[in-house]
Amino acid sequence: MAAFNDYLKSLREQKALDIGTVAKRIGVHRHTQSNYEGHRDPPIDYLVDFAEVVGVSFAEILKKRLDYSKANKEAAKKAISSLNTVNSTDNTVSDNSLKYKTSSELLQVKLGELSHTAVPMDSTIYIDTCNKNVTPGAMYGFLNPMTGCYFAAKLVLTDAQLKLVFDNAKRKDAEFNIEGGSNELHYVLKTLGLLGRIIKAELIF
Known part of the structure; x- marks a missing residue:
């Protein structure tokens, strides 16, 4: 080491x-x-x-x-x-090709991993990277630090647990115990690759 x-x-x-x-x-x-x-x-x-x-x-x-x-x-x-x-691989968006919409500061990326059923694979999503507050029922974009691919999930937060909800038979929800308060929550979300709240998603044929 x-x-x-x-x-x-x-x-x-x-x-x-x-x-x-x-x-x-x-x-x-x-x-x-x-x-x-x-x-x-x-x-x-x-x-x-x-x-x-x-x-x-x-x-x-x-x-x-x-x-x-x-x-x-x-x-x-x-x-x-x-x-x-x-x-x-083609389904990965490199850092150099990320597009920001200067008018709304949205990050535009293409999903490369199985995500929430509401957002199909290969969808283009628009993310407000300034909005990282966990809001009930909201969809969030993530960059998987292990694969370099993007995915989308809903977040459910309680006093002791954070849950990534995919609602997808092919991808299990993920649960994380939060015992250290907001500081630990921050690190968990950062490690998961949280980018911010998804404003819209579209599938271009």
Whole structure:
């Protein structure tokens, strides 16, 4: 894991950022940041935020983590190959091709994963990335950080649980226990790749 820790350190240094600055932006203690660059295995929610701070795709950091892991070489190679394959398929919208409507600041993307039954596969969805409040019955767009593909789901939030509702026989709903309040909820949604609320969706033939 030391090689991966060194990789994180090199990404920070390439951006000319000191440990304290990165720690503050991510919301961790300076000592914690130092440990993640030294010997400690950083959690996924931290890596999501770190990728954003240093301007590197989360998928790229995941590839490095797999490359430097103690996993069986064949398994790691297969996982990395899978990430590369998914990122190059036609149903994935690359970061360079994302379109913003300047008038309404909507993000326009194409769904590449099975989603809620109300939004068919291959639909083009328009997302208000500024609206990330969990509203009952509203549909939200997500970017799967593991595959690089977009999907849509409804969110149900209670005092102790967050649920992604797909209402789809081919895709099970996902449930997450929220024990740390709004701070933990924020990290769960970020790790899931929440982009924002879907304003409209259309299927172009």
